[in-house]
Amino acid sequence: MTRHRLLQALALPPFLEQPLAERYDVQRLPPAGPDRQTFLQAHGASFEGLVTSAAVGYDQALLAALPNAKVISSMGVGLDKLDLPAAARRGIPVGYTPDVLNDCVADLAFALMLDAGRRLSEADRYVRSGRWATAPGTPASAPFPLARRVSGARLGIVGLGRIGRTIARRSLGFDMEVRYHARRQVPDVEWTYEPGLLELARWSDFLVVITAGGAATQHLIDDKVLDALGTKGFLINVARGSVVDEAALLRALQEKRIAGAGLDVFEDEPRVPPAFFALDNVVMAPHIASATVQTRHAMAQRVMDNLEAFFSGQALPSAA
Secondary structure, three states, X not given: OOOOEEEEOOOOOHHHHHHHXXXXXXXXXXXXXXXXXXXXXXXXXXXXXXXXXXXXXXXXXHHHOOOOOOXXXXXXXXXXXXXXXXXXXXXXXXXXXXXXXXXXXXXXXXHHHHHHHHOHHHHHHXXXXXXXXXXXXXXXXXXOOOOOOOXXXXXXXXXXXXXXXXXXXXXXXXXXXXXXEOOOOOOOOXXXXXXXXXXXXXXXOEEEEXXXXXXXXXXXXXXXXXXXXXXXOEEEEOOOHHHEOHHHHHHHHHXXXXXXXXXXXXXXXXXXXXXXXXXXXXXEOOOOOOOOHHHHHHHHHHHHHHHHHHHOOOOOOOEO
């Protein structure tokens, strides 16, 4: 059996690295610097494919150093770090892993809504610190602040792709009214289209961001949107950190111009502005929306499926 040679752009989970190594001749890309350039000059022409991820991607320069690359398979759903035009100019198909992570991202969106709205992380810190036991009126009452009910709330969704629709369907169990904003109205869905983002923010109790990243959506959520969301509203971001103006969000939280936020993504990951750490009205997670055993295994399998299909002369199951 022919062992096609692949370049692996980053460390991958063992449950993907092992089948890759068993099926292909795989070499790791060295860290950025002189060693990488030397490696690519010596070996770049030998690689038939590139395996990468949504977080790492590839750029035009790397692709140029792989003159015989014929396929790219990326683990993840984000495309903003994948230079798709550069691949298209070479006729290189690019595979990624949509659909298999829809449920987990939608689950985390609701987890962040529940946590931010019901103040669960804040309540956990309150109990752990011993403040509940020493509060005035203990044990009959404790002065922990009242929270926001999630059931029956108004849910605004920015972006109604695969994951956005999954989030909208989840809302049925919470008796929520749903409206969405996107570049264009989505046909054949039951939810109300709101052509104006500011109008959607004014209407929403929870505004969930699940649009694509990249230059077209850079800082889409800015001061104007946050002010429209207002003191009753919560921002939930499970998209890309670049979609939200992080400095504007920090000011809005500090000044309590919005009710709170739930964030799984940040502008300069893994570096998070320390000023967020002092705030009780924000819940943060380290970009873990798809980070479950079941979903990551399914993503790894899709990476393999895309490669296997290409080298078998078939269309990629999930082409970008």
